[in-house]
Amino acid sequence: MAETRTPLSRDRVIDAALALADERGVKALSMRNLAEELGVKAMSLYNHVANKDDVLDAITDAVMREIAAPAADAEWKAQVREIAISAHETLLRHPWVVGLGARQRPGPGLMRYGDSLLGCFRNAGFSKELTYHAYHVIEGYILGYTTQVLNFRAVDTTQLGDIMDRFSRGDFADAFPHFTEHAIQHIEPVPGQEDLNGYELGLDLILAGLEQLRVSGSR
Amino acid sequence: MAETRTPLSRDRVIDAALALADERGVKALSMRNLAEELGVKAMSLYNHVANKDDVLDAITDAVMREIAAPAADAEWKAQVREIAISAHETLLRHPWVVGLGARQRPGPGLMRYGDSLLGCFRNAGFSKELTYHAYHVIEGYILGYTTQVLNFRAVDTTQLGDIMDRFSRGDFADAFPHFTEHAIQHIEPVPGQEDLNGYELGLDLILAGLEQLRVSGSR
DNA sequence: GCTGTAAGCATACGCCGTAAGCTAAACCGT
C-alpha cells in the first residue's frame, strides 16, 4: 500500500556515507551516489548536512569511536600498546580514513581517543612536556605505519604485478640492490618473516624508549 | 614579430606542475590550470603525459630526489638520522606530497631514496629480516610525524581559531581534560617547549631501539 | 614540393559540489 519510506535524518545520512565509503571506497562517496543509496536526490541531503566536508568530518569521527579504550588498571605501556593496536586495526578496517587527512575540527570521537592516550602518559607520571612529545611520536608512528600498509595494499590491488615482475627479474638490481632486495621480500615473503609483526616491533621499541625518558626525566 | 613560444615537452609540463602544486596547492593542479600556466590548452598536455596520474607520479618522484643522501663514511645512526631529517624537511617544503598517497609505481627518485636508507641498515650489519622491518618502522615514523605537522598547519591556516577559543575557554575540560591540556600546549607554547624537537626526540629513540636489536640480534 | 607525422586545438561527455527556487506535505495555534 502506502509506500511510506522512513524519512532522512542526519544519522541516516552519516551511516549510509560510512557504509558507502567502506564498501565502494571514498572515491565513490559523492553526494549523488550517497543520495541514490538512500533513495533520494542529491540536494535533499543538504537538509540534513551542511556540505560534503561535514559528511567527511562525521564519518571520520565515527571511525575514531571504534578505537578501544584501554583497561584502566593496566600498566601504562600495556595501555598505550592496546590503544595503538586497536587504532591500527581500526584504520585498516576503514582504509579511506587516513587518505582524508585531518578533518577541520576535532570531533568528540577524536577527542575521546586523544584524551585516553594522553591520559595514559599523564597518569604514569610523564611530565606535561614529555607527554606532549610522546603523544606526537606515538600518533605519528600509528598514522604513518598504517598509511604505509594501506598504500602497499592499494598498489597491488590496482593491477600492475608487472612492476613486481621487473623487480623479480632484477631490472633495478644494479642501480638499487637494496631496494630490489626489499621489494622481493614484499613479493615473496620468506616463511617466518611475517611471524614477527613489524608494527608491534616498532611500537614496543618506541614504548621502551619512552619508558627510559619517563624514569630519567625531569623533562 | 614571430611570437614563437618554446614548445612543450614532458619536462616542461612536469616542472610547471611541480611549481603550480607548490605555489597554489595540489587542489589547484588541474589539467586546465596547468595548461594555462604553460600558455596552452588542456588537451595539448596529453601529447606529453599519459594522464593526470602520470603527472602526479612524476612530481612526487621529483620531490623524492630532493632528499639528501647520507655521508658515506658516517656511522649508521648518523646516516639514517640525516636521511630522516632531510626527508622530513623535504616533505614539509612540498606539503601536498603526503596527501597524494603512494603513487602507483615507485619511480627512480623513490628507489634511490629507499635504496640509500636500506643500505644504511645492511651496511651496518642488520640482517635482511631486521632491515625489512627497520625500514618500515623508520619510514612509517617519518611519514606519519610529518603528516601530523602538515595537518596541524593546514587546520590553523584554514580560519577557525574559534575552535581554539573553545579549548582556551575550557569548553571540553570536563569531558576531555588531557586533550584540552594538549590543545592548549599547541595554542600557547610555553617558552622552551619547542626547544626540544619532538621529531628528533622520537627519531633518536627509534634509532637507539634499532641499535639494540642490531647488537642483540641473530634475527 | 609532397607527404607523413606530431603538436596543438575545439568540442563534447559524463562526472563532481552546490546555489536557487519550486512544490507538497506536515504541523501549528486558533
Next chain:
DNA sequence: ACGGTTTAGCTTACGGCGTATGCTTACAGC
C-alpha cells in the same frame, strides 16, 4: 476545521573536473 508557516524533497542550472575523439596546422625527410 482551517489558514499559515515551516520543512523535506525535487528540479534545474552553473562552473569546475578528467579525458575521448577528431580536426588543423606546422614541420621533417625524401
